[in-house]
Amino acid sequence: MSETTASRISLRAAAILTAFSLLFTALMATTYRATKPAIDASAEAEKLKLAGEVLPAGLYDNALLADYLEVMPRAELGLAAQDGPVRVMRARKAGAPVALVFEAVAPDGYGGKIRLILAVGADDRVIGVRVVGHKETPGLGDYIDPKKDRNKAAPWIRQFDATGFGRVAAADWKVKKDGGRFDARTGATISARAVTNAVRRALQFAIDQHEALYALPARSVLTKEGP
Amino acid sequence: MTTYAELARNGIWKQNTSLVQLLGLCPLLAVSATFVDGVSLAIATIFVMAMASGVVASVRNFIPHEIRIPVFILIIAALVTMVDLAMNAWLHELYLVLGIFIPLIVVNCIVLARIEAFAARNTPLVAAWDGAMMGVGMVVAIAVLGGLREFIGTGMIFSGIEMLIPGTHALQLLPEAYPGFLIAILPPGAFIVLGFLIAGRNWLDARATERARHLALGAGTAQP
Numbered sequence: 388m389s390e391t392t393a394s395r396i397s398l399r400a401a402a403i404l405t406a407f408s409l410l411f412t413a414l415m416a417t418t419y420r421a422t423k424p425a426i427d428a429s430a431e432a433e434k435l436k437l438a439g440e441v442l443p444a445g446l447y448d449n450a451l452l453a454d455y456l457e458v459m460p461r462a463e464l465g466l467a468a469q470d471g472p473v474r475v476m477r478a479r480k481a482g483a484p485v486a487l488v489f490e491a492v493a494p495d496g497y498g499g500k501i502r503l504i505l506a507v508g509a510d511d512r513v514i515g516v517r518v519v520g521h522k523e524t525p526g527l528g529d530y531i532d533p534k535k536d537r538n539k540a541a542p543w544i545r546q547f548d549a550t551g552f553g554r555v556a557a558a559d560w561k562v563k564k565d566g567g568r569f570d571a572r573t574g575a576t577i578s579a580r581a582v583t584n585a586v587r588r589a590l591q592f593a594i595d596q597h598e599a600l601y602a603l604p605a606r607s608v609l610t611k612e613g614p
Numbered sequence: 615m616t617t618y619a620e621l622a623r624n625g626i627w628k629q630n631t632s633l634v635q636l637l638g639l640c641p642l643l644a645v646s647a648t649f650v651d652g653v654s655l656a657i658a659t660i661f662v663m664a665m666a667s668g669v670v671a672s673v674r675n676f677i678p679h680e681i682r683i684p685v686f687i688l689i690i691a692a693l694v695t696m697v698d699l700a701m702n703a704w705l706h707e708l709y710l711v712l713g714i715f716i717p718l719i720v721v722n723c724i725v726l727a728r729i730e731a732f733a734a735r736n737t738p739l740v741a742a743w744d745g746a747m748m749g750v751g752m753v754v755a756i757a758v759l760g761g762l763r764e765f766i767g768t769g770m771i772f773s774g775i776e777m778l779i780p781g782t783h784a785l786q787l788l789p790e791a792y793p794g795f796l797i798a799i800l801p802p803g804a805f806i807v808l809g810f811l812i813a814g815r816n817w818l819d820a821r822a823t824e825r826a827r828h829l830a831l832g833a834g835t836a837q838p
Contacts, residue, residue, distance in 0.1 A: 400681045407677075407685050411692035418696040425703035525647060525799045526768050537790075 438476065438488045441515035442506040447478035447485045454479070456600065457608045458489070463592035465492030465500075465585055472608065475600060484509040484601045487593055490519070493585035497577040498522030501531065503585060505547075507593040509601070512551030516544055516586055521578075528578035543579065546570065547586055552594070560587040618743055625747030631724045632755035632808075633815045638724040642756055643804040645715060647767070650774040652760030653753060655715040660749030662697060662719045666690045667733035667745030674734050686729050694720045711778055724748060755811065762807050767798035 431452060435444075438451055455474040460466035464473060475489040486508045493501040502520035507513055518532040529535040533542035546569055552560070561567025562580045571579030593600065599609060631637045641659075646652040669689055670677075677685050698716045701709040719725065728748050733741035765771050769788030776783055797803045 396678075396680075400678050403676065403678060404681050404684060407688055411688055415692050415695050418699050422699040422703035425706075426699070429702070429706045524796070526794050526796060 437504055437517075437519065438506070440517045441504055442478060442486050442488055447480050449477075449479045451476050451478055451488065454605045456603055457606070459608065459610045461592070463491075463588045463595075464489070465494045465588065467494075475609075477601060477605075478506075486514055487600055489589070489593075491585055491589040493581035495577075495584075496521060496523055496581040497528050497575075498524065501578070501581055501585070503582065503589070505586065505589055507590060510551070511590075511594045511597065512549055512553070513547045513586065513590055514549070516547045516582075518544065518582070523578045524575070528575040530572055530575070531578050531582050543570065543572070544582070552590070557587060557591065560584075560590075618740075621740070621744045622747045622750075625744065625749075625751045626754060627751070629748075630751040630755060630815070631728075631748055632752055632759075633812050635724070635727070636812075637727055638722040638752070639808075641715070641718045641722050642752070642759070643801065643808065645718070646756050646760040646763060646804055647799050648764045648773055649757060649760040649771055650778060651715075652756035654712050654778065655718065656749060656753035656756045658712045658715050659719050659722065659725075659752055660746050662690075662694055662716075663725055663728060663745035663749045664742045665697070665745075666693050666725055667729055668738045668742035669693065670729045670733045671736055671738040671741035677734070682734060683726075683730070686726060686734075690725055690729070691720055724752070759804070759807055759811060762811075763798045763803055766795050766807075767803065768792075768794050 434452060455476045457472040458464070458475050459472050460468055460470045466473065473490055475487055477487055478485040486506045488504065488506045491503050491505060493503065499522050501518060501523065503516055504519050505513060505516045521529065521532065523529045523531065530537065530543050533544050536542040555568045559568045560583065562569050562571040562576060562583050564571060564576050565580065567583070569583050596609070603609065629635060632642050641655060645655045666689060670686060694716060701716070702713065728745055732744050736744070761771055764773065765787060769792035770784050770786050773784035798807065
């Protein structure tokens with residue numbers, strides 16, 4: 388094969404590869420544009436549904452997803468500096484504060500981070516907690532997720548419902564094995580301990596920042612030092 | 615001439631990707647802790663394999679031999695991305711169940727292997743059928759693997775099915791007090807159960823060959 392034919396073959400291959408890349412990139416871009424509105428809409432619906440798990444939709448009448456604060460990462464929410472800000476959504480009824488809905492992380496689960504969403508009422512009590520992501524051992528530590536909890540009548544995570552520091556003091560807000568008040572399944576205490584401690588820290592944060600969290604205008608940023 | 619029935623037999627039994635070719639084990643082992651997860655992944659794989667095979671077979675005459683692999687990868691990745699976006703937008707309920715598995719399919723080497731070995735040399739329809747049947751073979755393997763792991767590990771089967779078919783629920787096969795056999799659900803259990811499945815398939819195959827040989831011998835002696 389002469390040198391010119393070899394370079395011609397290479398050039399042809401390069402041209403065809405370029406053509407294929409352009410064609411399929413264009414196809415992907417078109418699909419992306421065509422699907423974006425529908426995907427955004429379902430992502431919103433998804434968030435509302437998730438919030439609805441911890442806060443019944445009948446309790447508030449504002450646009451929950453639009454009334455939020457950006458909170459810079461802080462240890463109370465189990466977030467390190469590289470995690471980026473989290474949203475705290477504020478539920479109101481007829482303008483009066485009802486609850487805060489936000490995500491928190493338990494960094495010390497058995498399988499790494501456990502992500503939680505919780506609603507804290509304006510009366511500084513937990514309304515509800517759910518696990519939104521975890522890597523705990525299946526069949527052992529995953530009972531922190533009520534969908535995996537075998538006790539369907541009284542799932543473990545519902546212990547926190549309607550509980551505040553008035554009922555369980557912050558010092559007792561631990562699993563029973565650590566001398567606290569909350570149950571944990573034998574043989575899988577680490578998952579329960581991580582969640583229990585994360586809920587205590589998150590509740591403390593909501594109480595400490597109560598004023599600022601409700602009063603700041605929507606979409607403003609709460610830094611570590613204060614508003 | 616390869617017939618459709620032969621392709622089906624090939625994909626489901628003779629060349630079963632999971633049990634004979636041992637290709638694409640990473641998703642197979644990772645997502646087979648329960649029956650429902652495994653079957654969901656395999657169903658998504660059927661779609662992607664059939665589509666990718668069909669598309670590659672349609673454009674096979676335009677692809678120079680030297681750059682076929684990058685072009686195949688480009689086509690598979692683009693198709694998977696498009697399926698992922700389209701499902702997210704228009705089949706959101708299904709996407710919530712299958713969604714996490716779809717990106718996993720890109721890295722599944724059975725897709726590339728089948729395209730390289732079959733789709734690049736056949737007509738689109740035949741190629742799409744072959745891809746689908748390879749996927750069906752994976753459904754069968756992963757259903758048995760996932761079902762066994764879930765049953766041994768938790769004493770239940772079909773957990774999570776309510777996400778696929780609303781109104782149904784998991785079956786508790788063993789008494790509520792069954793303590794569970796954790797290793798079956800953990801990664802080592804996948805390897806152990808898969809080993810038994812491969813052994814079982816080989817045993818069935820060997821028995822069939824043996825029987826066929828006996829029949830042939832018997833027929834031979836009956837007619838001198």
